[in-house]
Amino acid sequence: MALAPSINCAETDLTADFRDQFLLTYQHMLLARVLEEKLGSLYRAGGRIVGGVYIGKGQEAFSAALGVQLRKGSDIYGPLIRDQAGRIAYGEPILDCVRTYLGTITGPMRGRDGNIHRGRPKEGLLAMISHLGSLLSVVAGGLFARRQAGTLGDSIGATSIGDGGTSTGAFHEGLNMAAVEKLPIIVSIANNQYAYSTPNTRQYACENLVDRAAGYGIEGVSVDATDLASCLKAFRAAVARARSGGGPQMIVGTLLRLAGHGEHDDASYIPDKARQGTSARDCLAVAEKFALDHGWMNSTDLRELNEEVRLNVDQTISKVSNEPAPDPFKENWQALSSADLVEGQHEA
Amino acid sequence: MSITYLEAIREAQYEALRNDPAVFLYGQDIATFGGAFKATKNLSKEFPNRVFDAPISEDAMVGMAVGAAVEGARPIIEMQFADFSSVGFNQIVNQAATLYWRTNVPCPITIRMPSGGTAGSGPFHSQSMEAIYAHYPGLVIVTPATVEDAYWMLLDSVQLNDPVIYCEHKFLYYHLKADQIGDHELPIGKARIARPGRHATIVTYSAMVHEALRAAEELQLDGYSIEVVDLRSVKPMDTDTILASVARTGRLLALGEAFPWGGVTAEIIARVTTEGFHLLDAPPMRLNSKDTPIPYHPNLWKSHRPTTSTIAGALRRLLRY
Ligand SMILES: Cc1ncc(C[n+]2csc(CCOP(=O)(O)OP(=O)(O)O)c2C)c(N)n1
Numbered sequence: 001m002a003l004a005p006s007i008n009c010a011e012t013d014l015t016a017d018f019r020d021q022f023l024l025t026y027q028h029m030l031l032a033r034v035l036e037e038k039l040g041s042l043y044r045a046g047g048r049i050v051g052g053v054y055i056g057k058g059q060e061a062f063s064a065a066l067g068v069q070l071r072k073g074s075d076i077y078g079p080l081i082r083d084q085a086g087r088i089a090y091g092e093p094i095l096d097c098v099r100t101y102l103g104t105i106t107g108p109m110r111g112r113d114g115n116i117h118r119g120r121p122k123e124g125l126l127a128m129i130s131h132l133g134s135l136l137s138v139v140a141g142g143l144f145a146r147r148q149a150g151t152l153g154d155s156i157g158a159t160s161i162g163d164g165g166t167s168t169g170a171f172h173e174g175l176n177m178a179a180v181e182k183l184p185i186i187v188s189i190a191n192n193q194y195a196y197s198t199p200n201t202r203q204y205a206c207e208n209l210v211d212r213a214a215g216y217g218i219e220g221v222s223v224d225a226t227d228l229a230s231c232l233k234a235f236r237a238a239v240a241r242a243r244s245g246g247g248p249q250m251i252v253g254t255l256l257r258l259a260g261h262g263e264h265d266d267a268s269y270i271p272d273k274a275r276q277g278t279s280a281r282d283c284l285a286v287a288e289k290f291a292l293d294h295g296w297m298n299s300t301d302l303r304e305l306n307e308e309v310r311l312n313v314d315q316t317i318s319k320v321s322n323e324p325a326p327d328p329f330k331e332n333w334q335a336l337s338s339a340d341l342v343e344g345q346h347e348a
Numbered sequence: 349m350s351i352t353y354l355e356a357i358r359e360a361q362y363e364a365l366r367n368d369p370a371v372f373l374y375g376q377d378i379a380t381f382g383g384a385f386k387a388t389k390n391l392s393k394e395f396p397n398r399v400f401d402a403p404i405s406e407d408a409m410v411g412m413a414v415g416a417a418v419e420g421a422r423p424i425i426e427m428q429f430a431d432f433s434s435v436g437f438n439q440i441v442n443q444a445a446t447l448y449w450r451t452n453v454p455c456p457i458t459i460r461m462p463s464g465g466t467a468g469s470g471p472f473h474s475q476s477m478e479a480i481y482a483h484y485p486g487l488v489i490v491t492p493a494t495v496e497d498a499y500w501m502l503l504d505s506v507q508l509n510d511p512v513i514y515c516e517h518k519f520l521y522y523h524l525k526a527d528q529i530g531d532h533e534l535p536i537g538k539a540r541i542a543r544p545g546r547h548a549t550i551v552t553y554s555a556m557v558h559e560a561l562r563a564a565e566e567l568q569l570d571g572y573s574i575e576v577v578d579l580r581s582v583k584p585m586d587t588d589t590i591l592a593s594v595a596r597t598g599r600l601l602a603l604g605e606a607f608p609w610g611g612v613t614a615e616i617i618a619r620v621t622t623e624g625f626h627l628l629d630a631p632p633m634r635l636n637s638k639d640t641p642i643p644y645h646p647n648l649w650k651s652h653r654p655t656t657s658t659i660a661g662a663l664r665r666l667l668r669y
Binding site: 110112113117120127130131135136138141145148174176177180336341 | 372398405407408412413414415416421439445448450451452453454485488509510536537583
């Protein structure tokens with residue numbers, strides 16, 4: 001069987017342009033990490049966060065390496081559960097995140113939906129629903145409509161999913177449709193080895209998820225998702241191919257989730273053995289070391305960056321803490337945009 | 349010159365495509381083949397690149413329509429049979445129906461659902477899904493019963509900035525003809541008095557409107573005048589017109605072809621008893637299909653769904669009370 005290629009970053013790829021993108025992406029990763037740590041502690045402290053907290057610890061490199069290639073406002077991005085870093089890299093302000101977690105009326109979801117289910121669809125950032133797999137066809141539809149209208153240009157779409165989500169019918173339907181339509185879409189699969197508590201062996205029977213790409217007639221590559229340099233290289237290539245008409249691309253990143261499914265979950269089902277080995281590396285530490293080793297940052301840069309990021313997060317959270325919650329008496333309780341079709345008078 | 353219900357649906361799609369470049373059609377076998385029922389016959393010839401064959405992926409078809417709508421398109425999705433929309437159920441009730449509420453971005457999509465039974469169709473090609481979808485906030489459910497409504501309500505649906513489940517009845521495709529398509533008279537959300545009467549009201553929709561009208565004629569011979577209300581849209585439901593009719597007649601029969609449990613007839617009766625109990629001279633009555641999957645053999649099918657004679661029987665019981 002001809003297996004799909006696997007991407008590694010060679011020293012020869014390290015141009016100045018690559019270095020700049022690497023450092024920028026690293027900053028996005030760090031901001032995501034610090035923000036999520038803070039959200040996690042707010043969650044544990046209780047009282048402030050509405051609902052659960054879902055974090056992407058260990059997945060920042062893979063997520064941000066995609067987000068940073070996308071053009072905010074012109075590309076369509078459908079992030080999923082663990083894409084805080086990708087969202088930041090794409091350009092979603094962390095204000096949107098904090099406002100949604102705290103459920104304030106000021107956020108894009110106005111308290112009507114929470115945590116990771118946020119977005120600004122008209123600005124290219126789709127607002128996921130919980131049902132895994134269902135976003136792929138929505139991204140494809142956006143691209144389809146643009147192609148119809150003649151406004152597609154070289155814009156692309158991207159969406160991500162976990163190993164578990166790839167088992168849904170919706171995922172297969174959506175990917176097949178995108179492939180049939182030859183739409184410029186990147187599907188990034190974070191194989192973090194567990195879907196909630198279910199291990200890969202109970203999720204799929206093929207050797208490697210990327211082998212599926214061939215079955216849909218699309219390009220697929222595997223990448224070590226703990227290594228930012230390799231992730232950047234893989235997504236750069238995929239995005240360039242998609243922009244120039246190469247059709248759908250699948251990228252599978254191998255890693256281990258370094259947190260629970262949500263902050264309510266201690267992930268005790270992950271055996272110690274899984275926590276050793278390459279895929280359990282912390283991508284943030286790997287990227288940091290890479291930058292230090294190559295002389296792209298020094299320890300002072302690192303410390304200053306950390307302070308700056310923490311300040312940014314703290315300020316954002318204290319600002320949002322003073323923002324208003326939704327008021328049920330002022331809420332416009334209508335689910336249709338056509339006000340004349342809303343049934344309000346029959347509440348008996 | 350005459351036009352069938354099916355031709356009216358095709359004509360409406362033709363008009364929608366002609367009026368607005370943002371409209372496109374997506375569904376299985378709808379392009380060159382013209383659709384399983386030929387509701388899109390020749391449209392791909394007339395609008396090349398606006399009418400597309402979809403893979404057998406109802407979930408992805410609806411998902412793609414939502415994404416397209418966000419980008420300003422106004423897609424019309426054809427389900428080959430309403431029954432198969434169950435595969436796209438999640439995208440309809442969770443993606444399309446919640447989009448506006450969650451994000452303030454409207455979702456102008458129209459999903460055409462060939463609904464209801466025809467002889468020899470069996471359990472998977474006969475279902476009426478309107479009550480299932482009506483249960484979910486954020487969707488508009490229309491059930492045209494006339495050639496006129498088939499035409500105008502489809503055009504209205506496409507223009508509406510919300511997701512519309514357009515339930516067209518397969519039995520009416522060829523059985524219903526009009527000399528021409530009349531003027532646009534009622535908007536979505538308004539019911540129609542299909543036949544005025546004084547002694548009892550039948551509230552119904554879709555193909556059952558015609559069975560109800562025939563039953564009313566039968567009772568005319570006994571000296572009763574029966575009012576028939578055609579809901580036209582089951583959501584929103586025009587409660588005012590229903591109550592006004594019951595106020596005139598004092599008796600209610602809620603009639604539907606769909607399964608009995610819950611559903612549109614239950615909703616009609618709930619509204620009339622909670623808001624118009626004092627108007628009733630008899631307990632309200634309901635008539636639906638039997639509570640079994642829809643049978644294959646025409647003999648069984650005909651006695652599974654309400655027919656002119658079972659409706660007439662129900663009316664006689666209602667009038668005797
Ligand atoms: C269709 C569907 N079924 C079940 C769930 C509940 N659920 C939420 S996340 C999750 C696990 C997802 O695992 P995976 O796709 O591997 O992503 P990960 O959480 O590992 O990043 C499950 C079962 C859901 N959201 N959607």
